Amino acid sequence: MAEELGHQGVPEQEQPDHAAVPLQRAADAAALHRVAHRRQREAVQRKERVDVRYSVDEKTAILREARSLNIAGAHYVGAVVMAHVHGDLALPGQRTQLDDYIDELNALRIDVARIGNNVNQIARRLNTGGDPHLVDTTLLARAEQTLGTVRATVGDIARAMNSAVSTKATS
Template identity: 70%
Template sequence: MRAADEAALHRVARRRARQEFQRKERVDVRYSVDEKTEILAEAGRLGLAGAHLVGAIVMGHLNGDLALPEQRTTTDDLIDELAALRTQVARIGTNVNQIAHRLNSGGNPHPVDSAVLAEAGRVLAMVKQAVTAIDATADVAATQQRAA
């Protein structure tokens, strides 16, 4: 699965908010055993119920947030790739933070610890700038897409 596809699915599935009243209406859908297995596996990976995942995808499509594969634009792909990139860059920041925390936790410092800490601070600043730039770019792309 491409990063853009996974990001789009995750974005739409997580966006579906609970409603104040219980949903009582049903739409029955039939799947093959393999299709059902895939749906439940993906829902489990995302921490969702299978019905929630299917409902979120359908409602996302109806609300214009999720296009069918043949309806996707390059802007949709760009936004979702940026979301996936942001996640990866943020993970780098988390890892650097963990390294800095370990070095600052006391004990017997090594001679290179101060240099590593300084570099960690520089990398964290770069990660923050990258995340901010990614967010701004995704926002511009989404705004232009809505205007179109």
């Protein structure tokens, strides 16, 4: 029977009774809709083929998504593949420049926080010496100013990271 259906000897697989269906985010659906509808028809019919094998679940998911976009399954697959080829769509697990940016911001935030910890340790050491000297008072004031700058910088970096993560989630 597998040969009749075009499976060419691929064994049939039993499917679980209750397959978990992951929730799709609205932004992801909108992005796929834009990509699928961006593929323009050509003046001449496309004749070149690429044969691809899908599991039953993968094929069902592809056709379900294509139907939700009101396009043919082949059009959907072609549009998504070409979007990836042209750099408009990243594969799951593929790093982007935005991923690198987020990692760099995180490393910067950690480094700046370490500076703040060091300044805090210096201030603590100066405060435990009994009566402060004139130099200690100046150093403590400077340490307090530096800690304020570090806190503000860490906050700015965290906001930039949150913005980048939000941008990534919507793209």
